[in-house]
Amino acid sequence: MNIIRKIVRHSEYTAEMVIENPSIARSARAGHFVMVRFTPDCPRIPFTIVDASPADGTFTIIIHKGARLADLIGSLHEDYRIGDVLGPLGQAFEIRNYGTVVCCGDGVGFVPIIPVIKALKQAGNRVVTILSEFTSETSCLRANVEPYSDVILHSSEEMATLELIDRVLTDEKVDLTVITGPTPMMKAIAECTRVRQIPTRCILNMVMLDGVGLCGICRVMVDGKRMLTCIDGPVFDAHHVDFDQLQNRQRHFV
Template sequence: MNKILEKEHFSEKVVKLVVEAPEIAKSRKAGHFVIVRACEHGERIPLTIADADTELGTITLVVQNVGTSSGKICALNPGEYLTDVVGPLGQATHIENYGTVVCCGGGVGVAPLLPIIKAMKQAGNRVITVLAARTKDLIILEKQCAEYSDEVIIMTDDGSYGNKGLVTEGVENVILREKVNLVVTIGPAIMMKFVALTTKKHEI
């Protein structure tokens, strides 16, 4: 059983939970995830570890309410418990000093991107972060990303915040103005596809 210590609504459907998990907090790396169950007969849901605090022994999870099981997790409040939190799992993201790294995230994809941004910065890279969403209300973790980025560029489909346009436009503008050594992208599959096509065009 893992106690929920904090809860914050990023939007109507997206919730941030800070959960007690000291052993996971100690050993997790950028790119790792956990398997979570809300209750005894709940579905097993994979969630990326968005952040961790080794001193407090906590991990941060960002959950999008898309169905019954994720809805149960989103409905939990501070003081209540997750039945299971298993991890860290998966293969950690390879981190090294590449030079200039563009990290771009769409919607809730920003949650798994945050630890990569942090690790890339700590490895000595120049980090430019491009955050994208349909509208201003769906941009998450901007302040936390800014803490470890040399620059943050915001792209919204409707122009309600930052620059009007798609994430690929934000990425390409950076590529055209300076040398970029690596691009990391996490978000909807269609977004990642077009970011990959953009980088392929520029041989990055």
Template sequence: MFKILKKETLANGITKMVIDAPLIAKKAQSGQFLVLRTHDKGERFPLTIADFDREAGTVTIIFAQVGRSTKQLGALPEGGEILDVVGPLGVASHFDPSIKKAAVIGGGLGCAIALPQAKHLKQMGVSVDMIAGFKTKDIIILEKEMTAASDNLIITTDDGSFGMHGFVTDALKKQIEDGVKYDIVVAIGPIPMMKFVSQLTREYGIKTIVSMNPVMIDGTGMCGGCRLTVGGETKFACIDGPDFDGHQVDFDAAMRRLSMYDGMKEREEDCRLIQMADKAEDK
């Protein structure tokens, strides 16, 4: 059992939890993730490590309550316990020590995963610009933390309600055209966002790392749900990544795989109604 030491609501439906897990905290590194299970009949699901404190023996997760399992996790109280927390899993992020200037880009909830990457680079002595994109000001998270982890924080909103009006690609392009020379760009968030960031950086010849954690399911390579094509080869995000060269990832194939699950809830509801009708006929 793993005790929830602190629970905080960052925005509507987005929760931050600090978990007592000294053995995991001892080995955790940026880019890695955990697999959790809230109760003995619950499903296993992965969440990226948003932060860790080796001295305090804690790991932090930030998640959106969108499905049954994340809602069950979000319902647990501060002081409550999570049945299973396994980790750290995945290949830790590795950055070339020669890097001098980096742009770390987060899209929405992806900012929670981009934050430890920025902190990692900052600790290496790298000058870090963070670009954080949100749909609107009401769902902005971690502004204070991102400010502390970077030399320059640029927030964009799709509707212009806060910061720069536009997308993260607009902000990145402006930085580049204004003469900022990046050695590396790290982009984490929705797959379309990472795709367009990678397309932009390819034009300028800037090395780009993306985190393919959005496609992970069981986190062990068993289910095959996170199968990717990277540089023409088959990779699994959970065991080969989640970090990959953004210029090598086939984002279109990844999006097609995810679209296979569109409408699943509707099909489940249809099956439920059919089962109910069959039971009624049996009676």
């Protein structure tokens, strides 16, 4: 249980791990995450369940650009038994055939959107993936979404993510937008889709302590109500999230 069966290091800061845990593998859905404490000295950190194989009793996580986790990533190896893995946690993403879905993620924020892209494609959607901040460091993530994306676009310095998404929304009829990444970017995209009346879900990346609703650190205001990202999220209606309040709270933990 909780044994690392496979580890692929894409860079010093990015590693993909297949972890044995039959119970998590059986119940994981797109949108779920796990709280992992790799060593007794480590805090519990949330990681998205990127993939799961009930047949093998395993699930996959990707630690991406975990700059302060570099030493930890270097010390982990196959057959290592992780002390503490809690999950699956959070609410699953509502997967159905929406039509055309634009999925946009940035840097670290891109990992939580990977299982959603896969599940939306398998449900019959046309998926347009926007991978912002495309560099050699993020290119390893492309392989995870390529088979499930009808189109993959990269933003660059010349064409910022917001401009790119605006162009896509102008060029085609979009039925749903899914966004992750830095809060200012999500806020700007949510404004852009609100004007166009396109339903938009955001996947929030909050600091978490317990992951089960006890500490309140991951709270966020949604539609004027106090919600917990670990219990009620991490997926929310982006047109109802108070991104200003969220940004203020996140500043406390930088």
